[in-house]
Amino acid sequence: MSDAVNAAPTAPRVSASNPLAEAWRTLRRRPDTVIAAAVLLFFAVMAAFPGLFTSTSPRTCPIREARTTPQGWGGDHPLGTDALGCDVLATLVHGVRPSLLLAVVVVGVSLLIGVTLGLLAGFYLGWVDYLVSRTVEVFLVIPLLLAALLVLSLFKGVDLGAGTFNVILLPAVVLILFGWMPYARYVRASTLEAKNLDYVTAARSLGASDLRVMVRHVLPNAIGTVTALLPTSVAGVISAEAVLSFLGIGVRPPATSWGIQIEQGSQWVLGGAPHILLAPLACLVATVLALVVLGDALRDALDPRLAA
Amino acid sequence: MSDAVLQVRELVKHYPVRRGLLRRSVAAVKAVDGVSLTLERGRTLGLVGESGSGKSTLARVLVGIETPTSGQVLVDGEDVSTLSRAGRKQLRRDVQMVFQDPYTSLNPRMSVGEIVGEPFAIHGIDPAGGRRAAVGELLELVGLDPDHTSRYPHQFSGGQRQRIGIARALALRPKVLVCDEPVSALDVSVQGQVINLLEDLQEELGLSYLFVAHDLGVVRHIAHDVAVMYLGRIVEQGPEQPVYDTARHPYTQALLSAVPVPDPAVRATAGAAAQPGGLVLEGDPPSPVDPPSGCPFHTRCWLAPTLPEARSDAPGSRPVPTVCATETPALVPHGDAATHVAACHFARELAAPGVES
Amino acid sequence: MSAASRMRSAAEGEGRGTRHSPGAERSEGEPKAQPLLEVTDLVVEFRTSDGVVRAVDGLSYRVEAGRTLAIVGESGSGKSVSSLAVMGLLPPTARVTRGSAQLAGTDLLALRPRQHRAYRGERVAMVFQDALAALNPVHTVGYQLTEALRARRGLSRADARTRAIELLDLVKVPNAKARVKEYPHQFSGGMRQRVMIASALAMDPEVLIADEPTTALDVTVQAQVLHLLAEIQAERRMGLVLITHDLGVVAGVADDVTVMYAGSAVEQAPVGPIYAAPAHPYTRALLRSIPSTAGADRGTRRRLPVIPGRPPSPAARPSGCPFHPRCDVAQDLCRTAVPPLTSPAPARLSACHFAADVLANRPPRAAERRDDRPQAAETPTTPPFDEQVPGGDHE
Structure with a gap:
């Protein structure tokens, strides 16, 4: 018998309306959510229209102006210049698109692969689980750099073009290849938990197909743990891309990205030009925090138990 | 033999215990070990026993969540195991289940309308007057407000949730309801309401119940016949009155x-x-x-x-x-x-x- | 007016002279036993997103040596919360805002957490419902039984082992010598609950609070555990507080009964009289709603008498008497005035405006006793709010 400790918060409520409308009302009541949304919107606009934010080209890099300290708004280089004399603001603004696109593509595709495999493994167990689990372990063991080199040699000399999407293709492939495992593991674990719940059994006793049970009943209640993983994965992807660009399979010059900037800037932190690092790092941190807040809010809003 | 709606013959359900690298089966949990039962139309068979007696496993086999190791389950005289997949699905509609815990047996992310209407969606049935109306009727049948279809389970009390579970089980117009401890998670004062509801529904719809419970008082109240299980077997069985008043088995x-x-x-x-x-x-x-x-x-x-x-x-x-x-x-x-x-x-x-x- | 003062004024103000404490079922003239634990006017509040919620609202009870007090109630009645408060184990969102719990001259509720801990286990111990969750899976049973002993009394490893075996013997775990080295998962449900009881007894507490100790157990095992508890209690003259929802269990082991509803005691009395003639409509309805194995309703299957509606959430208590929406004898008065705990007969307390009528099992004759009410209220209003609509919004 539960007592007041559990019983207290479940006062019956009378409001009953469209869950989406209710989700939106909940979102609005949380100011942190609004700020987070504004931050993301800001970067999205920046990615779509870099010209709005800077008129300087990130490719004009007079070496004599290298490591200029930030001059503030109105100056030639509001955020200073980097080690090669390129304008930090311009690089930053033009780096948004490949960085965010890469993050979204990598996280999205990894999630899709991971969730599907994890769900199948957890639901059917047996040989499906054996296959998926061993594959996950194999991929976890292979070092990322080794695999990156392999992919690099495979694609050597292949011209991928210079469109934004082509520019991120190689790092995306490598990062997806080595990024889906945590999702698969988490989803498998929560599927194991969710599939024995009474309401899943209830659906099966009604004669629901496996697909229906998985999609309607197991997945919605198993996905929660994974969504918590997403915002930090975005940060992980952006910084991993920087490492890859060292090997020449990152975002290819002349295109630029936050990852590359952070990588380069980190060498000058103690060399008298911390701004080269701090500017892109601040953007990355802001993006990740915004995603964390928004992710939390979205999860709460979509959970009818928490929608208040 | 009179009108048997559900018959179980020599039913066995063993779960293998696997050990070692090759996952060889080294032993078996003999959850149900040769049980025969007959449930007559419009009557209630109480199945009592302690934890581990196999009563819940038996219930799960009957509604098709578990497949029996051996033995037969006959619904209206038809052997479930000999039917095709489609036939089994059809037959499964005749035997529905009411679960013990009203807090875990309803998907928290589905509205009451979706939960009660899910059987229609699964079986692709469009009841006369539409699903919405059918869901409303079902809710009314179990004593809930038919306007509450857009609410979520957490907005209801335990007793109300159990009613939702019963409405879902009734959607496909089953002949048999297997009730697995349907009131043991409820407050004493609410238990009686659900028991009375089940009795009313039986009268109204001519349902037959297999009522699994550990509460002997509740079983005596609702059941016409009683079977007592111990370690996967039935040790005593008979009409409610002689079993309770002149029990013949020491257990x-x-x-x-x-x-x-x-x-x-x-x-x-x-x-x-x-x-x-x-x-x-x-x-x-x-x-x-x-x-x-x-x-x-x-x-x-x-x-x-x-x-x-x-x-x-x-x-x-x-x-x-x-x-x-x-x-x-x-x-x-x-x-x-x-x-x-x-x-x-x-x-x-x-x-x-x-x-x- | 607080519940305690209500209780007092009820006992004295009714002009019956003697003060009737629940459980005062002993011969006249015997000196009044000093209670081991006396809880007075306990109020516990929870901070929730909907504001402050009162889970326990003015609860008073006393536990005497060698006697068993059963606290009976449904979910949300505050029965568990009240004992967690006494133990100092309330969750951080809860606060004791009023009342005292006197244990041998010390008010447990006034203690700081550190000091409270010293009393916990030593003087008052608690047994929980879920023994599997309450035992740590990675330590042996013997280790857990004596953990506190070694920490507080500085027992050596060998002494602790001997003591652990003694304790397991005490709770009749067979083959105790071998079993102290085993882990909780190797014990069955009934045996785990015995281990829990043993660990609660490790420091020889004067009062043992058992929160639904047998709810998770099978009936045959429940009988064993209840038997054991009664035996140990009789042997040690321990005060036992048994928290349960099962009126059958209460009848079997309790000496005194406190029935709780919506955070407060609605009836307090010795066990015999309360079953023979309940003085509160809630107790009466509860007793009627239990299906019996004795087959009183044999032959024809009568409808089970039920209490309409459901226990109120602590966040939304009805006005007046909290039971009035579900009560079969509710009157106008009940909707507005909170009934005090009054004493309709010696050794009986009931928080019902019409306790005497309920006790005598006759329909309430409104007002008379509540002198200031007009004669008009004499005709009982019909029907009590909740028509027997099954479910609906009321439940």
Whole structure:
């Protein structure tokens, strides 16, 4: 018998309306959510229209102006210049698109692969689980750099073009290849938990197909743990891309990205030009925090138990 | 034989216990070990037993969540196992389940309308007047407000949630409801409401219930017939009145005497506190992986050591008649009604009513 | 007016002279036993997103040596919360805002957490419902039984082992010598609950609070555990507080009963009289709604008498008497005035405006006793709010 400790918060409520409308009302009541949304919107606009934010080209890099300290708004280089004399603001603004696109593509595709495999493994167990689990372990063991080199040699000399999407293709492939495992593991674990719940059994006793049970009943209640993983994965992807660009399979010059900037800037932190690092790092941190807040809010809003 | 809506013949459900690298099956949990039952149309069969007795496994086999290891399940005379996949799905509509825990048996992310309407969606049925109207009717049938379809389970109390679960089970117009401890998670004052609802529905819709419960009082109230399970087998079975009033199996008697009676006077007359009737069993039920030989109850039986035939195999061990430890007793009629059967070698010794207080 | 003062004024103000404490079922003239634990006017509040919620609202009870007090109630009645408060184990969102719990001259509720801990286990111990969750799976049973002993009394390893075996013997775990070295998962449900009881007894507490100790157990095992508890209590003259929802269990082991509803006691009395003639409509309805194995309703299957509606959430208590929406004898008065705990007969307390009528099992004759009410209220209003609509919004 539960007592007041559990019983207290479940006062019956009378409001009953469209869950989406209710989700939106909940979102609005949380100011942190609004700020987070504004931050993301800001970067999205920046990615779509870099010209709005800077008129300087990130490719004009007079070496004599290298490591200029930030001059503030109105100056030639509001955020200073980097080690090669390129304008930090311009690089930053033009780096948004490949960085965010890469993050979204990598996280999205990894999630899709991971969730599907994890769900199948957890639901059917047996040989499906054996296959998926061993594959996950194999991929976890292979070092990322080794695999990156392999992919690099495979694609050597292949011209991928210079469109934004082509520019991120190689790092995306490598990062997806080595990024889906945590999702698969988490989803498998929560599927194991969710599939024995009474309401899943209830659906099966009604004669629901496996697909229906998985999609309607197991997945919605198993996905929660994974969504918590997403915002930090975005940060992980952006910084991993920087490492890859060292090997020449990152975002290819002349295109630029936050990852590359952070990588380069980190060498000058103690060399008298911390701004080269701090500017892109601040953007990355802001993006990740915004995603964390928004992710939390979205999860709460979509959970009818928490929608208040 | 009269009108049997659900029959179970020699049903066995074993779960393999796998060990080692090759996941070889080294033993089996004998959850249900040869059970035969008949549920007649419009009646309620109470199935009682302690945890590990296999009563819940039996229920799950009957609604098709588990497949039996061997044996037959007949719905309206048709053997479920011989049917095609489509036929099984059709037949499955006839046997629906009501779950124990109203807090976990409803998907928290689905609205009440979606939950109660899901059976229609699964079976692609479009009831006359549309699904919405059908859901509203079902909610009304179980005593809920039909306008509450867009609410979510957490907005309802335990008793109301159990009603939602019942509405979902009724959607496909089943002939049989398997109720697995449907009121044991509810408050005492709400239990009665759900029991009365089930009785009303039975009358109204001509439903047959297999009512699985550990609460002997609730079972006596709702059931016409009772079957007592112990370690995967039925040890006593018969109409409610003779089973409760003149129980013939020592386990049934112990079970009945262990039920706390809400009357302090009983304690006073029985003398020892918390020991009305004086039949306190020793120990816990043995593991169904390795059930005792012979009569599964002989290791805890209070009657066996008192019999003149009892002898001890080894010094210090419990004295029991040899036949109890070597031969599995069959269910044979005892007492006045031919339908009242018990599986005990010494049921004759119990002919005198020993439990009636 | 607080519940305690209500209780007092009820006992004295009714002009019956003697003060009737629940459980005063002993011969006249015997000196009044000093209670081991006396809880007075306990109020516990929870901070929730909906504001402050009162889970326990003015609860008073006393536990005497060698006697068992059963606290009976449904979910949300505050029965568990009240004992957690006494133990100092309330969750951080809860606060004791009023009342005292006197244990041998010390008010437990006034203690700081550190000091409270010293009393916990030593003087008052608690047994929980879920023994599997309450035992740590990675330590042996023997280690857990004596953990506190070694920490507080500085027992050596060998002494602790001997003590652990003693304790297991005490709770009749067979083959105790071997079993102290085993882990909780190797014990069955009933045996785990015995281990829990043993660990609660490790420091020889004067009062043992058992919160639904047998709810998770099978009936045959429940009988064993209840038997054991009664035996140990009789042997040690311990005060036992048994928290349960099962009126059958209460009848079997309790000496005194406190029935709780919506955070407060609605009826307090010795066990015999309360079952024979309940003085509160809630107790009466509860007793009627239990299906019996004795087959009183044999032959024809009568409808089970039920209490309409459901226990109120602590966040939304009805006005007046909290039971009035579900009560079969509710009057106008009940909707507005909170009934005090009054004493309709010696050794009986009931928080019902019409306790005497309920006790005598006759329909309430409104007002008379509540002198200031007009004669008009004499005709009982019909029907009590909740028509027997199954479910609906009321449940």
